[in-house]
Amino acid sequence: MPDVSVVIPTTGRPSLAEAVVSARAQQGVSVHVVVVCDLAEVPTSVAELRGQIDEIVCTGGGRRGSFARNLGVQHAAPDSHVAFLDDDDAWLPGKLAAQLPALERLADEGWLPVVSSRTLQRKAGGNPLPSAVPTTLIADGALPEDYLFRRRHLGVGRQSLPTSTLLTTADLARQCRWDESLPRHQDWDWLVRAARIPRAKIVQIEEATAIYTVGSPGSISASADWRTSWDWARRWEGVWAPETFSDFIAAQTLRYAVQARDREGVREMVRAIRRNSPPSARNAVLAALGLVPRSALERVAMRRSRVVDDPAALRTGGSR
Template sequence: MVKGRVLGQTTIDVSVVIPSTGRDSLGRAIESVRGQDFQGHIELVVVFDLNEASTPVETVESARGADKVLFTGGGRKGGFARNLGVERSSGTWVAFLDDDDEWFPSKITEQVRVATHEESMGRRAIVGCRVEQVSGSFDSRHVVSGIPAKLVKPNDRIENYLFVDRRPGAKRASFFTSTVLASRRLCQEVRWDESLARHQDWDWLVRASRVAGTTFVQLEGVLVSIHLGSQGSISAGADWQGSLAWATRLLRPLDKRVYVDFLAAQTLRYALQKRDWSGVRSVLSHIVGTRSLPGVGPIAIGIAGVVPRASLQWLMQKIR
C-alpha cells in the first residue's frame, strides 16, 4: 500500500471530507466513517457551510468524532466546502461523503486497494462503486440496490458514460460524489467549481478526466447508501437556467451528442418540472440548434418532467 503523509507521529492514509449544513444526518455519516474496517489511518474533516460565530453549539457537537471541523463563513456552497476540506487535509487519498449518505464498512479498504494498484501502473484512478438508494421514512423505507447497472469501462469517456443514451430508471449510469476516492494530488490539481449550485459532481468528474493519466474505476460491490429526498437537497430543485448554462459552457465544446442528450434528459426535465414554458422553448431551441436528435432514453427522461417529482421518483425506482 502507498504510505500516507506524516502529520506529527501519525501517518494519514485517507482523508474523508464531509461538507455539511448541519443536517441531523451528519452523525450517521460520521459513524459510518468511524466504522470502516480499514487498517490504515483515516482523517475525518467536516466542513460546515456556516458562520462559526453564529452556529449553534448543538450543530458543532454533531461533528463529534471529526479530526478537523472547519467553517466556510456560510453560503459558499458545496464546491467551496470540498476545496477547503482538501486544502486542510493530510492524506495520500481523499474520499468525499455527503452528510446525508453513509458508507458500508469495507468501502475504504476495497477502494484504496484498487487505487494503489492503479497508481503502481502509472494511472491516476478515480474510484467509485455501486450504491443503494434509500427513500421514504423509517417505517416505510424503499431501497433499490445495485446502482448503476452498467459500470464505467476503463476506456470510456466519463461524459459519454453518464449522458449519452441515458436510460430511464434508478439504475441508470451514475458516479455519485459519496462514492469517490482519488489521490489528494489530483484533488488539489482539479478544484471543485465554487460557483456551481448544481452539477458540481459531474463538472468535477468531466474536468478531472482531462488530466493526463486519469482513469475511472467502479467497484462491482454496493458500498454506499445514498439517501434521497433529504431536507435542503440541491438535487430537489429545478434550476433549468443554471443547468443550461453549465452544459453550454462545458459539454457543448466536448461532443454534440453528449450535449443534446444531456439537455433532453436533464435541462428539459427541470423546465417541465417548474412548468416554465419559456424555459421549455429555450431548451428545445438549443436542442434544435445542434441539428442532432437526442436518444430515446434521454427524451423519455426529459418528458417525465411533467410528472410530479414525488411520483417521478417512485416511478424511476420501479424501472429496473
C-alpha cells in the same frame, strides 16, 4: 499515518451523525475525518460529534458545497488519499477497503485515479433498496459525460458516479478543485474536468460501498431550475460530443423547463438540441417525464424493489 482523509461538508443537518459514524467505522483503513461547516460557527449538531471528528472547520457561511470540499482538501492529512462524503449519505463498513486496492494499483501504474462504486439507494428517512446500482458501470477509458448522459436508463438503476463514492489521490484532489461558482451539478462538473487532466482515470468497482439518499429536504437537485443547468451545460457545447450534449439537454434542462411549464425554456432547449443532434429515445422519454412531478417519479422508482430488512445485506453491500 491515515490512509484516507474523509471530507464531509455540512450545514449541520441531523443526518451528519450517521455519515460521521460510518466514516469512523471503516474496517482495515485509518481515516482522518474532516467536517466542513458551511456556517459562521460550529453548530451544536457538529459539536456533539467532536469525539469522532479529527478536524472541524467553518467556511464563514453560505459558501456552498464546492467551497467546503476545497477547504476540506486543504485540511487533509499529509500523504493520505482523499474521499468525499455528503452529510445525508453513509458508507458501508468495507467501503474504503474495497476501493483502495484499485486506487493504489492505478496510482502505481502512473495514473491519477478516481475510484467510484455502486450504491444502495434510499429515500430520505427510509431504508435502502436491496439492489446495488447503477446497473451499468463506466467503461474503461469512457468520458464521464458520455457514461452519465448518453442513453440514460430510466429509474434508480441509471448511470451514476455519486459524490459519496468518490475516492482519489491527494494530488488529483488538489489539481482539480471543485468549481465554487456552481450552485448545481458540482459533482458532474468535477468529474468532467478531472477526466481531462493528463493521466487521469475514472473507474468503478462492482461492490456497493455507500448508501445514497434520494430527495433530502432542501436538496437543490430536486428543483426544476432549468436556467442553472443550462448555464452549466453551455460551457460544454462544442466540447462534448453532439449526441452527448443533446442527451443531457433532453434529460436535464428540457425536462426541468417542461416541469416548470416554462415555454421560453422549452423553446431555447429545443433550439440547442437542433444545433447538435437528435436525442436518444431514452432521453426523449425523460424529457417528456417533466410533465410528471419529480416526487411522484421517485416514489414509483423506489417502490419497484423491496426495502432491505436483513442487516447482513447491508454489511456486505450485497443484494437479495
